[in-house]
Amino acid sequence: xxxxxWIPVCFCFLSVFASTDLRAQGTSAADAILGVYxxxxxxxxxxxxxxxxxxxxxxxxxxxxxxxxxxxxxxxxNLTYASGQWKGKIHMPARNSDFPAVVALPDxxxxxxxxxxxxxxxxxxxxxxxxGNTEQ
Numbered sequence: 001x002x003x004x005x006w007i008p009v010c011f012c013f014l015s016v017f018a019s020t021d022l023r024a025q026g027t028s029a030a031d032a033i034l035g036v037y038x039x040x041x042x043x044x045x046x047x048x049x050x051x052x053x054x055x056x057x058x059x060x061x062x063x064x065x066x067x068x069x070x071x072x073x074x075x076x077x078n079l080t081y082a083s084g085q086w087k088g089k090i091h092m093p094a095r096n097s098d099f100p101a102v103v104a105l106p107d108x109x110x111x112x113x114x115x116x117x118x119x120x121x122x123x124x125x126x127x128x129x130x131x132g133n134t135e136q
Contacts, residue, residue: 030081033103036060037111037126045129046075048111055079055086068093076113079103090115 033055036047045061057076059069069075070093077098079088090101090113104112109128114121 029084030055030086032105032108033079033081033086033111035131036129038129039126040124044069046126048076053080055081055088068096076101076103 031050033048034050036045037057038045043063044059046057047060048055048057050056055076056074056079058074059071062069062071073091073093075091075093077089077091079086079101084104086103088101088103089098091098092115100116102114102116104114106112106125111126111128112123113126114123
């Protein structure tokens with residue numbers, strides 16, 4: 001009688017621990033995007049940070065202030081992680097518009113951002129300059 005009682009109890013505890021571990025692994029995969037990246041031209045840096053379970057990217061450095069982008073502008077918005085990529089919006093300061101975006105990490109130090117407008121899409125690869133676990 002006592003053995004029958006403990007089998008379901010043990011099973012419940014094991015299930016809780018296993019699901020907690022899986023959630024932690026998913027979070028760490030999603031958090032791999034956190035850090036500071038530099039654009040291909042070496043003219044801008046963007047910090048990817050986490051806020052309320054979503055990811056955002058804001059400009060933290062600009063070599064010369066000749067365009068419409070400003071330090072502090074949030075250019076990647078509401079990114080959510082699923083199936084190895086992040087989906088959300090990219091803000092284009094030059095057009096003052098938001099477009100759908102897909103972000104991927106082809107390797108640990110490369111951030112590939114693809115913005116879409118209608119049937120057209122454009123991708124850029126930013127290089128990681130520092131990593132970090134930044135949550136705001």
